[in-house]
Amino acid sequence: MTAPHLDFERCYRAVSARDARFDGQFITAVRTTGIYCRPSCPAITPKPGNVTFLPTAAAAQQAGYRACRRCLPDAAPGSPLWNVRSDLAARAMRLISDGAVERGGVAALSASLGYSTRQLTRTLTSELGAGPLALARAHRAHTARLLIQTTAMPMSDVAFAAGFSSIRQFNDTVREVFAATPSAMRAEAARRTDGAGPTAGTVRLRLPYREPLDAGWLTWQLSAHAVDGLELFAAGEYRRTLRLPHGTGVAAVRINPIHQNHFGHVLTDLTLQDMRDLAPAVARLRHLLDLDADPESVDAALRADPALSESVDSAPGIRVPGSIDAEELLLRTMIGQQISLAAAATATARLVAHLGEPVDDAALTHGFPSAATIAARGHEVLAGPARRIDAVIGAAAALADGTLVLHAGRTAADLRADLMSYPGIGPWTADYVAMRTLADPDTLLGTDLVVRRGAAALGVNLSEGERWAPWRSYASMHLWRAALSRRGAIPPTLPDHEDQR
Template sequence: MTAPHLDFERCYRAVSSRDARFDGQFITAVRTTGIYCRPSCPAITPKPGNVTFLPTAAAAQQAGYRACRRCLPDAAPGSPLWHVRSDLAARAMRLIADGAVERGGVAALSASLGYSTRQLTRALTSELGAGPLALARAHRAHTARLLIQTTAMPMSDVAFAAGFSSIRQFNDTVREVFAATPSTMRAEAARRTDGDGPTAGTVRLRLPYRGPLDTGWLTWQLSAHAVDGLERCAAGEYRRALRLPHGTGVAAVRISAAHQDHAGHVLTELTLRDMRDLAPAVARLRHLLDLDADPQAVDAALSADPDLSASVDAAPGIRVLGSLDAEELLLRTMIGQQVSVAAAATATARLVAHLGEPVEDAVLTHGFPSAAAVAARGREVLAGPARRIDAVVGVAAALADGALVLHGGRTSADLRAELLTYPGIGPWTADYVTMRTLADPDVLLHTDLVVRQGAAALGIDLAGRDRWSPWRSYASMHLWRTALVHRGVIPPTLPDSEDPS
């Protein structure tokens, strides 16, 4: 049965034209073959009477369909709906993607969202065609496939790293979802590679996205704010230490256009202390780089405004940076208030060097310190006005003891309102952190000085800012970029493969 919010004719047109823009936004299930595919799959030309459209891979699996081994529907970009929407289903999907069920079970997921397990299961089944356990199972299957095909880990280790409770559950799920045994899938992957496999504890991935992708803006953003020891952006690669639920890790993301393949993937290498962190690490990298966005929809909407059309033409596919760690984002933003970008990076690097956990890497030295470490020893390391130090340490203490909780399951309005109750957090910080923590596409940074300068340069009155909804976060990026171009900080066109720092 087709999900009630999926228009059959619209979905069928997308499948008939093999429109890759819809990959990840819905699933095509073919009754005659028992296979489900992404909309752009080249292997299917289904008749209308033989096809149904479902909102998630989990719904297809619940209905007894197997994943297509040609188009790999689980490897499509995620749906932009989970960020555009703020309803219960969208917030739950953001947490499930981050591994919330594997770490705490459905009860913990429900509690984070403020619902009972029964209420949550009923809502997700109605909206997405599957409950939280089935949705988490689909994510486990995806993680298992990545580990099977990109590492030499023993299958027993793959099973538990992917979140399965037993070898039997792992084997049964892989066979049901992919119609192949784990050993067969590994053998097939080995035949497709050149034999230059990753080292132990390292996974090489291709993170899909919908084009276009403005890699020049991403590179500038990441390099301009890079903190020594924690991250480095050079020669088209962003290298970053990660603090994950089960340990530390290092990500190397090749973000320049010179590194992208023609199928629309960002090449990534993850080195993890604990492979159970693979799924959350991937989810957080996708969130950081805004890889689940629908840039054609954003660009079409914003270019309809004559005041922004030239900016959209100059930077198609501009992205809004998300975050790898919401607590880190908040503390770094507070440290950087009312100082230059360079001064903020220097202050943060000192904090990282003194309080961060060491990482094993040839380039990076430490991860970002925990909120508990900043609360306990931040005054020893932080410099500047006492009032700002008090604010940073106070917020770190609230994060450490659970009084302030930051996660993707919150609504923008609630998170912003709570942030504003803390000393040292004003409207700009609350808006900026909310936008990046929740990947909210509709936050206009109208109090930001650089955004206001960009608006002035284009003759835009920000009082009429509602006309850009629901893409005001992207409008903010265009205004930000415009101001930096007018000030000569960045060139009108950012070379993709050049390190702009």
């Protein structure tokens, strides 16, 4: 059975109109050329009998197609389906994008999802046109292209940084996917490059997103929650340290909205200890900024509610912030329960300064401490009620020994239930952490004090929030923003949250 988003007539209309809103949502494969493209590619005007539509680049590669070097289909925003859907295929794609196969293999990926390797492979092949190895190979090819075209790294270093097991495998894959040798791709990129490049040791990328995007809301979220030493927001740039699978890093991102072909981009500089962390770092930044969202669908659905229509019109393309590190998110959220944003930032900054690993950066000082370090030494630094300190230490210990597992491959219901089994984690914290960890679009933060104030200001009955499904997380952002706006154009601090234990 063909997936609804691959309906031939719908896809062909999008391709005929070169509609960029569908880029990343499906792949156009042209039989007569053997090339696959994004739907908006200007180089194709295919006849209906010459095209087929596939769910992923991996499926196109599996079928023998090579990537278009004009439209670069792998550089489109990711599919919003992986957030909207919560089935096995979608959860697997989130983990594959984070490099799970490169780090632990298909067996580890399957185990983390609670399925056998055979079941997982069968499901992914049926749903996405390719198994986990082929999907991971497509991500490796994308990472290799980024490193080839944006760095001067030796090709042997590029091969291993992208996750290939040998130079031969790297060369063969690049030639098969892009119909060019790595050296030819680098020379081609050099001819297109203009202006100053990044500093030595830094990869400069443009992370695309679908327009519109409410940059003001993301700016407030990032700046208001920034923790000294760990993060900095200044002159329109958000800078923070990263704890990644193979080492640490620093990311600097600048949101640059452009209103052309439904796309904008986030200009990003990544400085990494180990280039194998490039793909996970990019995936986590995209997740943090909700860059794979389909804002037109969200806005159209919420605008249909008269109570939200004015808010949607004033903040089109509002995003739901995700997370860079799920463990950090949980522990920071618990530290900030029932205190102001300013107090939470101060407490967290003290924890980072005392227990975080130092980083070599002109503006930042430390990474967020590991769960094991907080479990062992958190009592030396954390202040406040003993019950809250014990709750934070207990959660950190559970994270450190693997009793509590946070990753984007879990279901929202299971993650919420697991979180609420720990002392000090109530419905608000569980909902908030699950929403941000999973990029769940359908969590209504109905117990949040600020959301309730926003609902009262707009005359909204939260008990009727079901009408916003499957976009209740975005409705929560609008209600949150409404309350803050009425306090003075989005204040620099956020009022206290209430956690209903």
